[in-house]
Amino acid sequence: MLKRTISMTAAGAALVVAAVAGCGSNAQPIQVNLAASEVLAQAAQKTAEVTSYTVDAVVNVTHPQEGNGKVQGRMLYQSKPQLSVDLTLDSLDMGGQSLPGGMRAVLQGDTVYVKVEALKDLLGATKSWIKVSLSEMGGGSAEVNQYLSQIQQFDLGNMTKLVTASQDVKSxxxxxxxxxxxxxxxxxxxxxxxxxxxxxxxxxxxxxxLAELKDVKFDIWVAADGLPRKLALNGSKEGATLDATLFFKGYNEAVNIQAPPADQVGELPKGTTN
Known part of the structure; x- marks a missing residue:
């Protein structure tokens, strides 16, 4: 049951990461006469420079063996003065199993704070939040390491790079x-x-x-500053499907990402790592 719960949490975070688009900065109005492929190329360049943003996401998946899944949540991101992420998953359902109370994770530098009520109960933790140092997780369990590695992977410029591979994009x-x-x-x-x-x-x-999908259909809405405001992804392969929609806002605006109060934070209980 512990492995199942941690795996569900990891899968939910992975789905959001997989679907999230890149973000950028130093925006100048794009030329309206640019070809669609050129707009995407500019967006990829601009999104790589963004230092903060907010994204709201809904991801639906189906799988012939593992069943259906849905992830819905939001994320705050900033890269300076240090990498910080605040991820909240309000809804996390995978293969007919849900994660009661959802999940929240705060990443600051090389430390991640995780709040999952179901995980707390299974681990026997006494605090609402569990603190884990990413630099000390080399010997941890495979499931926990997988989850924590997902929290670090918020290089959101990458998805914009993916769509530049399109040979048929059009306005x-x-x-x-x-x-x-x-x-x-x-x-x-x-x-x-x-x-x-x-x-x-x-x-x-x-x-x-991307579940090793063969081809992915995308729709992207780009504002006059050359930055995406919405991204939709749809793909399928051998009965498995992905349907994700993301909305972006707050480019380079100040975000407030705080670690939870110290009196609410405990260490990962002993005996949960291998």
């Missing part, structure tokens, strides 16, 4: 996204080609996060 009109006029682009990208746009150490994770 399909202008729409309002959260009150902002945005150009809607639609296309597909082959996963095996797209992941080659990423650094070598990110490619295997990207393949796993």
């Amino acid at each position: 399909v009109g202008t729409e309002s996204v959260n009150g902002e006029d945005s150009t809607h682009y639609s296309g597909t990208f082959p996963v095996d080609v797209a992941v080659q746009q990423l650094p070598a150490d990110k490619q295997e994770q990207a393949k796993a996060g």
Whole structure:
């Protein structure tokens, strides 16, 4: 049961990470006469420079053996003065099993704080939050290490790089996204080609996060500053499907990511690592 709960938590975080698009900064208005592929190339460059943002995400998956799953949540991200992430999953259902109370994780530097009520009960923890140093997890259990590694993988520029592999992207009109006029682009990208746009150490994770789908259809809404405001991904392979929608806002705006109060934080109980 402990392995199942930790694995569900890891899977939920992995789904969000897999679907999250890249973000950028130093935005200048894009030229309206750019080809769709050029817009995506500019977006990939701009999103790599963003230092903070907020994203809301809904991810639905189906699998012929493992069943259906849904993840819904939000994330705050900042890269300076240190890498910090505040991830809240309100809904986490995998294969007919749900995670009561959802999940929250706060990453600051090389320390992650995890709040999962079901995990707390199973581990026998006495505090609401569990604190784990990423640098000390080399000898930890495989499940916990898998989960913690997912929390570190918020390099959100990578998804924008993936869509630049599209050979059929085109503009399909202008729409309002959260009150902002945005150009809607639609296309597909082959996963095996797209992941080659990423650094070598990110490619295997990207393949796993996209469930090794053969082709992915995407729709991306880009505002006048060249940054995405919405991204939708759809893919399938041998009965497995992925359907994700993400909304982005607050580029380079100040975010407040705080570690939980010290009196609510405990260490990972002994006996949970191998």
